[in-house]
Amino acid sequence: MADRVGSIDSLLASKEIAIACGSGGVGKTTTAAAAAAMAAVHHGGKVLVVTVDPAKRLASALGLTGFGNVEKRVPAQAFSHAGVQPRGELWAAMLDTKQSWDALVRRHAPDARTRDRILENPLYQNISGKFVQSHDYIAMERLYEIHSEGRFDLIVVDTPPTRNAVDFIEAPQRMAEFFSSRLLRLLIVPYRSRVINLASRPFYQIADRILGSQFLADIAEFFILFQTMYPGFVARARAVERLVRDNRTTFMVVSTLEAAPVREAEFFIDVLSSKKLHLGALILNRVLPSYLLDEGANDRAGLLLAGADTLAADLAGGSGADPSQVARVLTEMGDNFQNFAVVAHREATQRNELAKVPEVVAAVPEFDDDIHDLAGLLRLGDAIWS
Amino acid sequence: MAAASATVALLDRKLLFVTGKGGVGKTTVAAALASLAADRGKKTLVCEVDAKGNLADFYETGPTRFEEREIAPRLWAMSMDTEASLRQYLALQLKLPIVSRVGPLAKMFDFVASAAPGVKEIVTVGKLCWEVRESHYDIVIVDAAASGHIVSQLAAPQAINELVQVGLVRQQTGWMLDILGNPAQTGLVIVAIPAEMPVSETLELRDRVASETNVDLAAVVVNRVLPELFSRGEEDIFDRLDQPGNAELIDSALGGPARPLLDAARLTVTMRRSRTEHLERLRGAVDGKVPMLYVPYLFFRSHGLRATRQVAESLSAELGY
Numbered sequence: 001m002a003d004r005v006g007s008i009d010s011l012l013a014s015k016e017i018a019i020a021c022g023s024g025g026v027g028k029t030t031t032a033a034a035a036a037a038m039a040a041v042h043h044g045g046k047v048l049v050v051t052v053d054p055a056k057r058l059a060s061a062l063g064l065t066g067f068g069n070v071e072k073r074v075p076a077q078a079f080s081h082a083g084v085q086p087r088g089e090l091w092a093a094m095l096d097t098k099q100s101w102d103a104l105v106r107r108h109a110p111d112a113r114t115r116d117r118i119l120e121n122p123l124y125q126n127i128s129g130k131f132v133q134s135h136d137y138i139a140m141e142r143l144y145e146i147h148s149e150g151r152f153d154l155i156v157v158d159t160p161p162t163r164n165a166v167d168f169i170e171a172p173q174r175m176a177e178f179f180s181s182r183l184l185r186l187l188i189v190p191y192r193s194r195v196i197n198l199a200s201r202p203f204y205q206i207a208d209r210i211l212g213s214q215f216l217a218d219i220a221e222f223f224i225l226f227q228t229m230y231p232g233f234v235a236r237a238r239a240v241e242r243l244v245r246d247n248r249t250t251f252m253v254v255s256t257l258e259a260a261p262v263r264e265a266e267f268f269i270d271v272l273s274s275k276k277l278h279l280g281a282l283i284l285n286r287v288l289p290s291y292l293l294d295e296g297a298n299d300r301a302g303l304l305l306a307g308a309d310t311l312a313a314d315l316a317g318g319s320g321a322d323p324s325q326v327a328r329v330l331t332e333m334g335d336n337f338q339n340f341a342v343v344a345h346r347e348a349t350q351r352n353e354l355a356k357v358p359e360v361v362a363a364v365p366e367f368d369d370d371i372h373d374l375a376g377l378l379r380l381g382d383a384i385w386s
Numbered sequence: 387m388a389a390a391s392a393t394v395a396l397l398d399r400k401l402l403f404v405t406g407k408g409g410v411g412k413t414t415v416a417a418a419l420a421s422l423a424a425d426r427g428k429k430t431l432v433c434e435v436d437a438k439g440n441l442a443d444f445y446e447t448g449p450t451r452f453e454e455r456e457i458a459p460r461l462w463a464m465s466m467d468t469e470a471s472l473r474q475y476l477a478l479q480l481k482l483p484i485v486s487r488v489g490p491l492a493k494m495f496d497f498v499a500s501a502a503p504g505v506k507e508i509v510t511v512g513k514l515c516w517e518v519r520e521s522h523y524d525i526v527i528v529d530a531a532a533s534g535h536i537v538s539q540l541a542a543p544q545a546i547n548e549l550v551q552v553g554l555v556r557q558q559t560g561w562m563l564d565i566l567g568n569p570a571q572t573g574l575v576i577v578a579i580p581a582e583m584p585v586s587e588t589l590e591l592r593d594r595v596a597s598e599t600n601v602d603l604a605a606v607v608v609n610r611v612l613p614e615l616f617s618r619g620e621e622d623i624f625d626r627l628d629q630p631g632n633a634e635l636i637d638s639a640l641g642g643p644a645r646p647l648l649d650a651a652r653l654t655v656t657m658r659r660s661r662t663e664h665l666e667r668l669r670g671a672v673d674g675k676v677p678m679l680y681v682p683y684l685f686f687r688s689h690g691l692r693a694t695r696q697v698a699e700s701l702s703a704e705l706g707y
Contacts, residue, residue: 024408024532025584057582259689261409263440289653297646304640304647311639315632321623329623330636332615337650339685346688366657 006360007386008252011280012039012154015250017147017243018280021159022254023264027285029055029158030371030380031254031364033062036156037090037374038381041079044087045153048146052095052139052160061373062092069096071146074374082375091152095160100138103145108229108236118229123222135160136171137237144240169244169275176237250280255354257284257347262354269357281360283384284351288366292344297337304334396605396677396705397423399573400518401565403530403540403601406577407587411609411697414689415577415681416529417444418697424461425698426707428524431517435466435510435530435539446691462523468506471513507542508559515562518571533576533591540566540574540599566601573604578668580611580661585668592672603676607701608665610683612658615651624651679704 012018012035020032029051036049048071051058059066063078074090102119109115118124139160146155226233243249251272255265265282272279291297304311312327355361362384371377396402397419404416413434420432431454434441442450447457452470454462517526531539538545543559543566566572574595578588592603616624626632628648636644672678681700687693 024534026409057586256409258409260413260440289649291646291649294646296642300640300642300644301647304636304644307639311636314639315627315635321626325620326623326627329616329620329627332620333624333647333651336615336654337647340650340654342685343688366653 008035008038008281008283008360008362008384009042009386011250011252011360012156013043015280016154016248017143017246018154018156018250018252019143019159019244020157020252020254020283021268023261026254026256026261027364028254029053029058030377031252031283031285031384032156032158033058033092034377034381035252035384036154037074037377038385039154039156040074040088040090041084041086041378041381042385043154046089046091046151047154047156048091048093048152049156049158050093050095050143050146051158052135053158055094057372059092061371061377062090063374064092067092067094069093069099069142071151078374082373082378084378088153093146095139095142097135097138100142104138104141104233104236105229108232110228114225114228118222118225121218121222121225123218124226137175140172140240140244141236144236144243147243169271169277172237172240172244176234176241245277247278250278252281252283253279253358254283254285256286257288257350259350262350265354269354273357279358281362282354282358284354284361284363286366287351287363288340288344288347290344292337292341293348298341301334301337301341304330305338308334394570394573394604396573396575397426397428397525399525399569399604400571401514401526401528402573402575402604403528403536404575404577405530405533405536405591406607407533407584410577410579410584411681412532412577413441413444413529414693414697415575415607415609415701416527417441417694418701419575420461420463420527421445421458421694421698422702422705422707423525423527424458425702427460429460429462431462431464431523431526433464433466433514433526433528435528436532441465441529443689444691444694466510466513468509471509475509475512475516505546507539508546508562511539511542511566512558512562515565518565519561533587536574536591537594537598540595540601544599563600566599569602569604572601574601575605575607576603577607577609579609580665580668582664585664588668589671592676605677605679606668606672607679607681608668609681609697611665611680612654612661612683614658615654621655624655628652 018032018035020028020035022028032051033049033055036047039045040047056066062074063081064072064074071091071093074092079086079090101124105118105124106115109118139157143155143157146152253265253268253272255261269279269282271277308327308330309323312323312330315321315330316323316326351363364380364383367376367380371380402419404412404419406412406415416432416434420430423430432441434450441463442448445457445463447463450457450463450465452464452467454464457463514526514528517523530536543562547556547559547563576588576591578584588606592606595601595603627636633644633648636647669678679701681697681704684693684696687696
């Protein structure tokens with residue numbers, strides 16, 4: 001335990017927020033949960049994992065029937081079933097975009113009437129439920145809220161499946177810019193004053209023709225209402241951004257070694273470095289075993305292919321098996337090794353490229369089956385921990 | 387809808403949206419289907435919708451843009467650009483020459499798109515439907531949004547229809563809905579791999595598409611299917627080979643430890659077995675209702691034109707060509 005430099009263990013011991021990012025389908029949610037579970041077991045304190053999707057499988061693995069916007073504690077039985085005595089507590093929550101937006105409006109609305117009008121506005125309902133970028137923003141906002149309440153020692157966050165990694169990181173800033181933009185004022189002005197100056201008239205004519213004036217009026221009403229929340233909102237967005245940049249916050253890039261996720265991970269690493277955000281670790285999932293890189297074994301696979309018939313005759317002698325069938329098994333074995341050796345070599349190259357940047361690189365082997373309980377989660381956690 | 391899936395051959399449709407959970411090979415399958423259609427003599431447009439934009443890598447061709455470009459005989463490629471699409475639409479459909487003089491169209495569009503969810507989506511879907519309506523191509527194949535976002539993309543015309551009561555946008559949604567809702571013209575292809583989450587998402591998506599859109603599910607493509615290493619009898623033989631006496635015999639015949647070879651075979655058998663369970667779950671829920679196409683795991687090339695060609699060959703065989 002003396003030397004803790006360069007491990008997920010020491011990383012999480014020194015940070016308060018760990019944000020897992022990476023492309024879809026690489027095991028991001030599971031990795032975030034495994035890291036949080038390990039921290040609860042080994043470090044103690046109160047650890048929270050926040051997911052962005054309804055991770056039903058994860059919920060049942062944690063011994064919960066489900067979890068929502070309100071944090072739920074993972075029951076002690078889940079740990080005792082896994083045969084461990086955790087030093088601390090593990091909690092889980094799922095980000096509910098709609099509920100989080102509603103909470104935000106309630107907090108920032110100047111009065112009850114404005115609050116209700118916003119909550120009832122059809123555009124607001126659309127935005128809070130469906131608008132993808134709002135999802136990015138609200139994830140960061142909710143993270144800020146939980147952190148500022150000071151109820152947890154460590155928060156591990158799974159990020160939304162954004163199309164573009166930058167969207168997520170920049171969401172607070174863009175949200176603040178959006179509400180302070182000149183364009184927004186330009187569009188709202190005529191509905192306030194009815195006086196349209198000549199220069200901007202074509203703009204409204206086109207907007208009217210495309211969208212219909214009623215719809216435009218709806219938009220304007222929505223933003224006029226929303227602007228009443230502007231000061232609180234912008235201040236909040238700035239605070240969220242500061243938290244992301246704080247040295248208590250770290251990012252963990254999660255990937256597999258397939259071509260597309262690797263490209264995404266590289267891109268993410270670049271973005272983090274150009275924005276001077278802390279890249280704490282690179283976690284590689286589903287890595288093939290290293291024996292596939294053994295050149296001697298690859299040669300022997302070749303020998304096996306060439307001499308399958310002779311060897312089969314020797315082997316079949318004692319067992320009474322059909323030599324041609326034994327030969328086929330040996331041939332498949334040789335072929336299979338060489339097939340996967342190609343994949344393993346390709347992935348090893350990808351891994352070397354990726355591993356140049358971060359201090360901590362953890363590799364998780366390809367597991368036989370999916371994770372169904374806390375023991376499985378901790379098994380994954382063990383693979384990345386130290 | 388199930389009847390339509392069975393009767394309309396996949397590549398005889400006019401508009402195919404290819405979707406799937408991230409990381410399952412959605413773009414590979416879209417690129418391969420487009421190659422296949424072009425090879426079979428159809429004038430084909432393949433369009434990537436995702437801003438991430440790496441469709442070009444799948445054809446080893448230069449970057450694709452909004453303006454369609456012929457990258458192989460009969461195969462045209464483009465990348466969706468919502469602002470360019472809106473500009474084209476305004477010029478062509480609404481005959482609004484004034485647009486060019488308005489100035490910050492991009493900003494205005496950004497604003498409207500941010501304010502009204504569905505605007506970006508409808509400009510995307512609208513351009514694709516328009517290509518179909520004008521019969522510029524025999525088939526349009528879309529590397530569409532991932533499974534998390536595809537429903538809002540496909541349902542955009544309906545959503546706009548409900549949200550915008552008057553105006554030109556409203557007038558434009560009717561014909562789009564007709565094209566999207568006609569199974570002889572439009573189909574959705576979901577790509578999955580035999581793993582727990584992708585299979586679950588495929589089944590959830592199928593239900594959402596059925597209840598929230600009018601688009602027909604045309605096919606489910608199962609990508610990266612591992613070949614069966616051993617038959618049942620062969621697996622028994624393998625188990626016996628993996629016993630102390632036999633393993634040593636192989637060691638001496640090969641002049642070194644055969645352990646890695648045995649372990650690799652064991653790994654493949656285990657991986658194949660756990661994947662088969664997921665595949666069976668998918669098959670149980672989908673097979674017989676929607677055509678299922680299988681694409682084998684590629685060992686030698688995981689991406690690039692060669693991989694696209696190999697997937698196209700597999701799909702061709704699966705479609706009975």
